[in-house]
Amino acid sequence: MYQSQFPPTGFPTYNQGRGPFTEASSSSGGSNAGGTALGDPQFDIFDWHPAYQSCQRYFLDHAQHGEAVQAVAALVNICLPHQWTSTPVMSSTGPTPHSSGPGAYNLPWPRPNPVTNARGQPAPVWVSLVPYIRRLVITGMDRSGIMHGFFGDDWRKGVGPMWECERRNYLFAAKSVGWAKVKYQYDMSPHESVPFLKPLQEVHLVEIEAAEKTWSQWLAMEDWMVGPRAPDAEEGREGATRRES
Template sequence: MAFNRAGGGFSFQQEQPFVDAQFDIFEWHLQYQSCVRYFLDHAQYSAPVQAVAAFVNIQLPFQRPVHPILASQPRSGGTPGGGGPSARSAAAAAAAAAAAGGTAQPTAFVTLVPYIRRLIATAFDFPAVLHGFFGDDWMTGIGPIHETERRNYLFAAKSDNWLKVKADYDMDENQTVPFLRPLQNVSEDEIVNAETTWSEWLAMQDWMLGPRAPGNVGGGGGGLRGRGINIKREED
């Protein structure tokens, strides 16, 4: 997969973890930032999102006991959580300031991955919930991460037992995952893509890399299937 930054003076060519061959990391980042802003300024203050977050036992940014994040843009004057406007007012003020123009403030850094992982592990990662958490741009903004984390959840289940998988999805500050559910709404394409990527991982365990990679053994077309290459599989 190749992509380049128009007029940016550099190019990059690299296999990406996302299936879509047209994936553009620069365009994706703009949409991802839109999801972060929506999550911080609107979603975390909505009753449905708060209910889901409480049910799956994960803190929203404004609920953090230390350094809570009230909005995507820093407030002018005062410190978050230290008196003054409420969290909702802070979010509204930040949105109004952004709409008024002027110097753009940097978006507060919050990674959305823990929320995506928790929704996947508890089977809450259906479109209505993802839209409620991350807004209208969720499909392009967090869609690639969602796809990859679903695959990671499959890999985790295949790699270890329930107790180890649960421990991996637990978080600090008593944010343990209350339950695990099998991956929901799985398509045949998703399973095939996971199988192919898992086979690539097993090939790396056998050092079948570079000139020894299955794709370079005996020529042939793309993919790991249909080449007569024996890939080591984990023991039952």
């Protein structure tokens, strides 16, 4: 069992040196994979994926066993993989059980047990980090120190694009429906319901403007204004017509 560097007394703070809830300087410092958002044409999936795997390993092997991460998970009411009542995941290595936890990837058919790679070695466990990112975002706990404590030094490059996407999704959910339906969408199960919702924290103007642009694109999609009918395409054709005349 890994021991947390964070003092066990009191609620986590964010200025404890190199504790688990402090931002660390790293090679990924402050920027996401390739400097682009998830889904952008310039997003390099092959550059991003190793960093995401690093975040998975850190979360499973270290973070989930620390007192600070366990305290936050308890506060926001989400089970960590090692707390799943059915086939708990203790680390990123070893045989892969057919997991039924909220972040587990369940195939519709039985998998061989144990799962091995081409060399006959046990394959690493795959656990999605998205449910944990989502829960931190909607409860206002997605500060850089906490994100670093959950996902390690590579968090900005590995889970940063997903984090930005989930923050935008949260804005969209709030704009689409009322509070009760937003909460319902984020409740994972009766036992892991969302205890509270907070407005998006530490929002910057550039983030709002990017969300507005994407929201406008979605509204255009609702009106079938896509492809040759997309607003940008219409403006381009009108500009070309004016130049020709």
